[in-house]
Amino acid sequence: MAVKAQNKQSLQKKHWLNHDRKDALKGYMLILPAIALLCVFTIYPIFYLIGSSMHDGSLLSKKRNFVAFENFIDLFHSVDFMITLKNTIIYSVGLVAILMVLATVFAVWVNGKTQKHLNSVTLAAVFTPHIVSLVSVSTVFLWIMDPQIGAINFVLRTLGLKPFPFLASSKTALASLIGMMIWKSLGYYSLLILAALQGVPKDIYEAAEIDDTPKIRVFFRITLPMISPTLFFTTIVATISSFQVFETVNLMTQGGPVNSTNTLVYLIYSDAFKYLKLGPASAEGVVLLGFVGILTIIYFAFLGKKVHYQ
Numbered sequence: 513m514a515v516k517a518q519n520k521q522s523l524q525k526k527h528w529l530n531h532d533r534k535d536a537l538k539g540y541m542l543i544l545p546a547i548a549l550l551c552v553f554t555i556y557p558i559f560y561l562i563g564s565s566m567h568d569g570s571l572l573s574k575k576r577n578f579v580a581f582e583n584f585i586d587l588f589h590s591v592d593f594m595i596t597l598k599n600t601i602i603y604s605v606g607l608v609a610i611l612m613v614l615a616t617v618f619a620v621w622v623n624g625k626t627q628k629h630l631n632s633v634t635l636a637a638v639f640t641p642h643i644v645s646l647v648s649v650s651t652v653f654l655w656i657m658d659p660q661i662g663a664i665n666f667v668l669r670t671l672g673l674k675p676f677p678f679l680a681s682s683k684t685a686l687a688s689l690i691g692m693m694i695w696k697s698l699g700y701y702s703l704l705i706l707a708a709l710q711g712v713p714k715d716i717y718e719a720a721e722i723d724d725t726p727k728i729r730v731f732f733r734i735t736l737p738m739i740s741p742t743l744f745f746t747t748i749v750a751t752i753s754s755f756q757v758f759e760t761v762n763l764m765t766q767g768g769p770v771n772s773t774n775t776l777v778y779l780i781y782s783d784a785f786k787y788l789k790l791g792p793a794s795a796e797g798v799v800l801l802g803f804v805g806i807l808t809i810i811y812f813a814f815l816g817k818k819v820h821y822q
Contacts, residue, residue, distance in 0.1 A: 558801070564794035571788040583795035593796070596774045599686060603775060604754040606690045612747055615698055619705035620735065635706070639699030646696070650763040653692045654679070679765055682772035689760055689773060701746050708742035709735070740819045748811055755804050776800045 565583055567576040587593045618638070622631050641649065656663045657678035665675040678688045712735065720730050736743070758777040761767060767774035767782070776796060784793035 561794050561797050561801070564790055565798045566791075567794075568791040571784060571790045579791065583791045584799070587792065587795055587799065592771060592774075593779070595771050596776060596779045597799075599771075599773060600755060600757075600775045603686060603690060603757060604751060606687070607693055607754045608747060608750045610690070611694050611697055611701060611750055612743065614694065615701035615705055615746070616743070618698065618702045619709055620731070622702070623706055623709040635699070635703065639703055641696045641698075642700040644696070646759045647763060649692065649696050650760050654764050657688055680769065682768075682770045685765055685769060685773045689757075689764065692760065693754075693757070697750070701750065704746055705739060705742055708739040712738045744811075744815055744819045747815070748808060751807060751811070752804055755800065776803075 564576075566578060566580055568579045568583065569576045622634060625631055655661070659665060659675055659677055659680040662678070664678075668675055677684050679685045716734055716738070717730065720734060725733075756777055757775050758781065761773055761775055761778045762781070765773040767778055777800070780793050780796045780800070783789045783796065
């Protein structure tokens with residue numbers, strides 16, 4: 513009996529890598545490259561950023577002095593940083609709110625039209641700005657919005673109207689950037705929402721039509737709940753993207769006039785690569801990371817409860 517038990521234990525040891533464990537090991541081997549890339553290019557830079565935010569020194573020097581949370585304290589006592597944070601929040605809220613409303617309205621309008629060929633032409637015209645380089649769009653709009661030789665102000669002068677300052681005024685510069693980004697991004701988000709609308713079962717609308725339900729009620733009671741997962745996804749993506757705005761500010765305003773269009777990412781770039789202040793720039797990066805992370809959690813905590821999954 514003892515010999516049989518020992519033989520049985522030895523067989524179990526030989527076959528410890530059973531079929532289930534082989535499948536699990538294959539799965540881990542398949543995701544290992546992705547995990548390695550995630551660790552190298554995401555997790556490690558985050559910890560390095562947090563470490564750099566607690567040190568002071570120049571970007572060109574290897575000498576780093578540990579200052580704990582001094583960089584963060586200086587940031588939140590800085591008037592320029594608070595203005596930059598306010599600009600970023602206004603830009604993000606304004607862009608996301610207007611963009612989501614316009615994209616939803618446009619997608620519903622296109623989805624309700626019966627002329628398919630006209631729909632394709634309309635979608636192509638609206639989606640085209642998304643595939644154009646942001647640098648090219650910024651350059652074109654920089655000319656269009658020029659207060660002296662801009663195309664819009666040329667038309668206004670021709671009509672005998674007063675020129676609009678656009679990027680030349682601190683009161684209108686940020687709104688002008690928001691308007692340009694709405695024009696560029698509208699087609700992309702409209703296409704995503706349109707795809708969600710076309711996935712809504714037709715029999716639901718037919719039942720509502722039989723009950724003679726008003727169209728406005730159909731929209732709020734049927735359409736919005738059915739496309740809420742897509743709206744939730746696009747809102748989060750648009751919010752994160754809006755907090756990362758850089759190219760338009762760098763090319764069109766450089767944070768001006770009078771710091772009215774300065775954003776967090778552009779401030780990080782300026783402090784790190786113009787003024788070579790690695791510590792403050794890293795602290796600003798940590799603030800941006802934390803702000804976006806907290807905002808995403810809030811989205812999932814509050815808006816996520818209102819999402820209806822089929």
